[in-house]
Amino acid sequence: MIAETDQRFPAQEEELTIVPMARQDLDRVVAIERQSFPTSWRREAYERELLNLNARYLVAKVGAEVVGYGGMWVIAPEAHITTLAVAPDNRRRGIGERLLTALLEAAEDMGASRVTLEVRESNAAARALYHKYGFEAVAYMRGYYPDTGEDAVVMWLNPAPPASQVNDDRASGESKHGPR
Helix, strand or coil: CCECCCCCCCCCCCCEEEEECCHHHHHHHHHHHHHHCCCCCCHHHHHHHHHCCCEEEEEEEECCEEEEEEEEEEECCEEEEEEEEECHHHCCCCHHHHHHHHHHHHHHHCCCCEEEEEEECCCHHHHHHHHHCCCEEEEEEEEEECCCCEEEEEEEECCCCCHHHHHHHHHHCCCCCCCC
8 A cells, every 4th residue: 555544634434545556447547537627538548557667546445436546657856747636526535635645655756856747727726735735836838738728837846855744744734845
């Protein structure tokens, strides 16, 4: 297991676990993808990503049910978060935050010291989460999303703090990596 349940997140009916994505998770991952994004990745894209040695894809499960997922590419010293989504009926329960911290931990384990991502300008909830963990908006990419023509906000966490330090800072209420 990559991350363990702790008391900082809302109680789940069953234990929330974060584990590596497997082929048997893909039907549910693709279903969440379709619910979450105007243009979604196809199952075949995820199948290829599971074979990519520079990629890490994780799923969040409540009991045996996949309720969210996230993924990234790591070519040290940089990690690029490619996707992060939670099923609509499981949002606002800390699952996205747990996936993000697990990705940051995995990036650190793979030798990354910087992390980047793009996020839709209109996705205020995701931008706030990333900002909470020290990501800073550094650029805008006009018309980045071809499905809607929406701009992307490019965010960097540079350098990425050790996952243990991020967790310690959040538990103490302090932040050395940017304003809350």
